[in-house]
Amino acid sequence: MKNKILFVSSLFFMVFVQLFAQIEFESHILNPKFNANRPYESFTLDFDSDGDIDVISGSYYDNKITWFENNGNQLFTPHVITNETDITNNIFPIDIDSDNDTDVLAASGYDNKIVWYENDGNQNFTVHIITDEADVANSIYATDLDDDNDIDVLSTSSGDGNLTWYENDGSQNFSPHILIGSPSGIYSVFAIDLDEDNDIDIIYWANNNVFWLENDGNQNFTQQIISTDIHAAFSLYAIDVDGDNDIDVLSATFADDKIAWFENDGNQNFTTHTITSSAQTAYSVYAINVDGDNDIDVLSASRGDNKIAWYENDGNQNFTTHIVSIEAEEAVSVYADDIDLDGDIDILSTSGEDDKIAWYENDGDQNFIERPITMNDGAHYIYSVDLEGDGDEDIIVALYFVDKIIWYKNDGNQNFTENIIADNTDGVTSVYALDINNDGYIDVVSSSYKDDKIAWHENDGNQNFISHTVSTNAIRAQSVFAIDIDNDSDMDLISGSSLGNGVAWYENDGNQMFTTHPLPQAHSSTCVNSIDLDSDGDLDIVSVSHSDHFITWFENDSNQNFTSHDIQLPLGQYHANSIFPIDIDLDDDIDLLTASVSMITLFENDGDQNFTACEVMSGLIQGTSVYALDVDGDIDIDVLSTASWVDTPAIYWHENIGNNLFETHTIFSDTTVPESIFAIDLDCDSDIDVLSASFGDGKIAWYENVSGSAIEEDSIISFKQRLINYPNPFNPSTTISFSLKDNSAIQLTIFNIKGQKVRTLVKNIFPKGDSSILWDGKDDLGISVSSGLYYYKLIVQGESTIKKCLLIK
Structure with a gap:
């Protein structure tokens, strides 16, 4: 779930001398690390033949196939085999050319290709195309199907409904043979000698049935049914589950949340047994003796509940469920091996939403400790303030996937050291910083989505933080803001939530005891802010919602009785994610900026709170945040925004050229799902720098303004x-x-x-x-x-x- 956030203007009035016509930015990544962008599948093997277990994975959105080199102590170094797969659906490591090293087979559904990457023995790879006509290839397997001592390839492709065998002539020239055409769709292929007649048979799913193709030894295949009424089997596996010396089959079915096994009676008559029907949108199944008791246990990855589980076989095929993790966000793959070579079975998982490849270390008693190999922290919100009062700007970031609020200490030369403010916020979505308890130190407030919490984190003056819960009733909390809304000289809080009351404010009694006040007629909210919108001397509240077509502002009567007013979003603009109040046209009233799925929009206030929509940027795909201040030092207010769509993610600034017209410039585009933007003079060189947090790749960055707004050395004042x-x-x-x-x-x-x-x-x-x-x-x-x-x-x-x-x- 992508959760939206807010930004607060504190420096919109900054004015500097513009020395250059064009502003240029230089990017600085605070947390450089390898990231697999939506990994899909992972396997273990000794890839470099050095006696330890390495990992290989494929990832969707960055088109990568990567192997992670184990140094022998389970510290993994990534090596990219390719970043040109055009959306990898499946990978399969195997020695295709029989030269005693591991090659990699890959299917790419986007460009209909099946390719293999030839390993020269030193993990240098050359790509070879097997076919570019597998219409939406979705599954691959490799084995010596025709028993001629070379590796053949099998694929299913949902676009043409084909199950295809690519016959290897021994020199890695592949001839396609269409074995099955299924217009109703086909998915998931596995190969094994199912009937134990010394040739390789094929198992696959199509049209809500699990089938097997019986090989007569001359690659003439007869279709047989294993089971009917099997809904969307995204994964198949085969092994002797019940120890009766024949091959059984397992499935993970996406549509009905089931992990099932199909018992072979020895004559390839199969009886269906459900292991669980609680693996929500089950994606992957694997089987191995996990607990060392000489029977086959089963593992699953389920996308809908973020779960990795193993099912303990008691020896009579009664299975007990054990949860390994419920924090593999959109889990799509599971595998198992003795990764640390300590004599027990560890588990490997792949999850797409948090970009995580992780192994779970077995302590010998089947207690599993998560060890991430790669993971996206889910950087969701960024804010900058001088947290320690040493005269330079530090950075605060909300990390959604790892439930942390961190701050980067600036040493004054923009060298940043990471520190933890809190690690007890479940799905933190936004942060803000202010002195909440009037002790002279900057505290931090937060909203968190998964635990419905609004909290403040008390700074003791040495940047040690104590967390205090304000509310656990902000259902699916998206946004938080702090301001003295009742003008009683202490800081109150405001929250926006997807469910429940939508918008609420929390009255501080001066001793940091907070009373919750839900606002009337509040829609669900993705972003809140507060300002005196009607210039009557009290603070009003503004909110936007991802679920409707309105901006709502809540008029304060000075006694904190609020009246709601809806502002209709223009036609074509929907799902607003961010709102920012500022006097953008410098006419002494407060205007509103919004970021929505389709547009960045300025709502110009006529002074009587009648708003006219003006386009800042259209054609925007998934605008996620908006901020405003004078970026280029020309004494007008510019706009900053982020767009998160996978094909066009970018950080933008929209130069104000007068009359509510804006010229758009791209600051940075090498990012994935940028979610938050902020701006401040981070390096104290008298120009405006930009900061961003990206949810898709976890990137935390600042963009140094290297060409504009510098103060001349001979200025009248230093x-x-x-x-x-x-x-x-x-x-x-x-x-x-x-x-x-x-x-x-x-x-x-x-x-x-x-x-x-x-x-x-x-x-x-x-x-x-x-x-x-x-x-x-x-x-x-x-x-x-x-x-x-x-x-x-x-x-x-x-x-x-x-x-x-x-x-x-």
């Missing part, structure tokens, strides 16, 4: 060194100091975290040299502001910079 406030944090007042090279016209303004002006401290001509101005923590009306993060912006003869200050009470 912002970094000569603009500062003390004390910081402060209560009740702080002094802002700066230095001018010449007599200059200046303006010093305070903004809150939403980019709203709080107070203009001074607008006048100041003399050359050092100056100081006191801010007493009050707004333009003389009212004391609440505790929280504020920004002070100094403009000197048209040039500006911004610094942060923290008010604590």
Whole structure:
């Protein structure tokens, strides 16, 4: 499940001097690692003949076949055999050319090819095409079908309904023989001497039946039925399950959630036995003696419940279910071998949604410990803040698949060290950072989808975090935000959820005890935010939903009684995933930006909360997030977005060229399912950098702005060194100091975290040299502001910079 997230503007008002006409970005990956993008199948074997067990896998979306070299201690190094398979459906490792090394056979359903990769003995591979006419090839097997001492190939292809044998002439020239044509579809092929007459027979599924083709020894085949009413057998396997010296058959059926075995009476009459009917959308079956008790146990991978299981045979074919894992997201393949060579059977699994290939170490008593070989952490949300108060921006990331919130400590030179904030959030979807308990330290709040939880994680000042649960009733929580919504000088929370109440706010009593307030008439929500949308002096709430065609804003009457107002999405725009409020046209009212499946859209506010939709980018496939600020330093608000469709994933910035028109630029496209975007001056060089988190490949990256918005060295003010406030944090007042090279016209303004002006401290001509101005923590009306993060912006003869200050009470 892909869960959507929100972003919060804190720096939309940043203005810099633009020195270059075109902004260019250089990517930096914080977590470089190998990733298999939706792996489909994995096997074990000693691929390099060094005496230990290696792993080989094929993966869909990156077109890779990869083998993972075991160093002897189960540390695996990936080696890509190919990345040009055009969506791998199946792989099969075997010595095709009989030269005593392992080659790889592969089926590619997208381009109808069956190919083999010839190993030269040093794991260098040459590709050879067997056929390019297997219409949607979906299953392969290799064996010496005609008993002539070379390896032949079998395939099923659902596009043409064929079961085909490719006869090897001994020199790896393959002749196709169509054995079966099934217009109703065909899937899954396996080969074994089923009737024990010393030739190889074939087992396959077609038209809701499991069949076998009896080989007469001269490759004349007679079709026989093993079982009828078998719905979508995606996997078949054959072995003597009951120890009676004949070959039985097993199946995993996708449509009815069953793992079954078909008992052979010795004369190839088969009786069906159900092992389980609780393997939801069962995808794979395998059988081996797992527990060393001299009978055959069964293993399964089921996609619908993310489950790897083994079924213990008591010797009389009564099977007891044992769960190995329920965290193999969309499990599609299972295999077993003694991977660590310690004398017991370990398990290998492949799961597509989390891009995980993992082995489960058997401790000898069939307790299994997961050891991932490769895995996508599921980077779902990214945010940046100076978490430790050392003057540089750190990065916080929500990792959905591994249930972690992590932060990357910036050493000031953009070298990042990973640290854990929390590992107890089940399917974390979003994070935000603010001082929740008014102790002067930045805390973190989170939403998590699988445990319906809203939580805050208390920073003790040394970046040790204690987790506190706010609610476990945010059903399928998607989004969280923090702000003082009732203006009582403490931080409240807002959540968006797919089910249940949809949108709720959590009132902080000042001691971090939270009372839940569901909002009336709230749709399901994928993203929430808060701002004073109607400019009446209180905070309203905005929300979008993936399940309908509306933006909803909740009008606050100043007593936290909320009235809902729906804004219709334009025709063709649906499934909105992200919302971002900002005054994009600089007309002193708050506009709204949304990212949806088909479009990035600006909703222009006329000042009376009547909104006109303006297209920022159309033709967008699966827009997942949107953010806005002045990227190029030309004193207007630009837009940033992500699009996640598999063929066109990208990080974009949309340059504001005036009159609500935007020119789109691609920042980065070497990513998979980018899900979150943020922007800030991460490297403190006075231009805007971009950050992203990608759900599909787990990539966490920042894109350094290398060509624009730099402050000239001979600027009138040296912002970094000569603009500062003390004390910081402060209560009740702080002094802002700066230095001018010449007599200059200046303006010093305070903004809150939403980019709203709080107070203009001074607008006048100041003399050359050092100056100081006191801010007493009050707004333009003389009212004391609440505790929280504020920004002070100094403009000197048209040039500006911004610094942060923290008010604590």
